[in-house]
Amino acid sequence: MVAPSDEELQAQRSDFGLRLSNSMAKYGPLCVGIDPHRKLLTDWGYNVDAEGAELFSMRMLQAANGRAAAVKFQTPMFERYGAKGFEALERVLYAARQMGVITIVDCLRGGLSTTISAIADAYFKPGAPLLADAITLLPYYGARSLNGLITEALENGRGVFIASLTSNPEGMSLQTAIRQSGDYRGRTVAFGIASNAQQHNADIDGMGSVGLIIGATIGQWMKDSGVNPSEFTGPILSPGYGWQGAEAKDLKTVFRGTRSNVLVTVSRLIASHGPDIASLSQATESIALDVRQALMEATAEGDENQ
Structure with a gap:
């Protein structure tokens, strides 16, 4: 060979x-989150089981196809049904691949080397049962502990998104904590994670394949983190818009000066228009336009401040 x-x-x-x-x-900077919550399944008239989750996901996928840049599946929403839930996730991932839709599996994985090799087998390698274009990673075993898994992803043409500044308020104290040792001593935990991720993108022309997760609701403590999203050249996955409270003004605050690399996740705000596919599709298109406009203004404001 x-x-x-x-x-x-x-x-x-x-x-x-x-x-x-x-x-x-x-298609613009929208990622449609496919999260079959119990309440949504009930509201749509589906059973709260693996079959209901699969039916919900297929409808959301149809609405997203051709209207959003990617879709993101929330693993625990399938995992709760055990083996049948994972079978449902396998089938909707297969359907998305057949449609040519970029898929992100939000599984927040991480761990030691033996664990990481199993994760690569599950999500990245040819013939993987849960083959996805990218997955989310949790770096709190140490950011460098992920390097092997990142290499597996990249060498298989896949990507990752590493949690850096999440939108949950409880994360602030950990992510803005000051590192006491190592390469980024005296800087925040979030800064070290972002800097380590950027190293994987440094020699790539255009947008890299190693991304960050930066919530849209963290504007009030952005400066405390020391992280500047406008300096990051990989993709940024941003939850928090819509149901969690972030608005267009929050996108402009957090992502001022970024260069077309922010992917905003919206889930329940779209799903609330279901189960009618026409209504879901219309909501997807409308929200995609709102998000695109807000991020264009964020880029323009960054240009004005230079």
């Missing part, structure tokens, strides 16, 4: 970022 050339390796490592960037340029 012939080892890939440096050019081929570079192409693999940049593949996810390129595909996502192209999708965002075509």
Whole structure:
């Protein structure tokens, strides 16, 4: 077996970022969150079980297809049903691949090397049962503990999103804590995570494949974190818009000066218009326009402040 050339390796490592960037340029910066909550299943008239979760997901996927840059599946919403729930997730991921929709699995994985090899087998490698374009990672075993898994993702043309500044208020004290040792001593935990992620994107032309999770509701403590999203060249996945309280003004505050690399996740605000696919599709289009406008204004404000 012939080892890939440096050019081929570079192409693999940049593949996810390129595909996502192209999708965002075509459809805008919206990621439709597919989260089959119990209440939504009941509101839609579905049973609260694996079949209901699958039916819900297929409808949300149809509404997102051609109207959003990506979709994100919340693993615990399927995991609660055990083996049948994972089977449902496998099928909706397969359906998304058939549609050509970029998929993110929000599983917040992390761990030691033996755990990481299993995660790669599950999500990244050819024939993986839960094959996805990207997954979310939790870096609190140490950001560098993820390097092996990140390498597995990149060498298979996939991507990752690492939790850095999450939208839950309880995360502030941990993420803005000052590091006492290591490369980023004296800087915040969030800064170290973001800086480590950026290293994987440093030699990539365009948008990298290693992303961050930065919530849209964290504007009031953004400065405390030391993280500047406008300096990050990978994709940024941003939850919190809509149901969790963030508005267009929050996107402009947090993402001022960013360069078309912010992907805003919206779930329940769209799902509340279901189960009618036409209504879901219309809501997706409307929210996609709102998000695009807010981020365009954030970029423009950054240009004015330079």
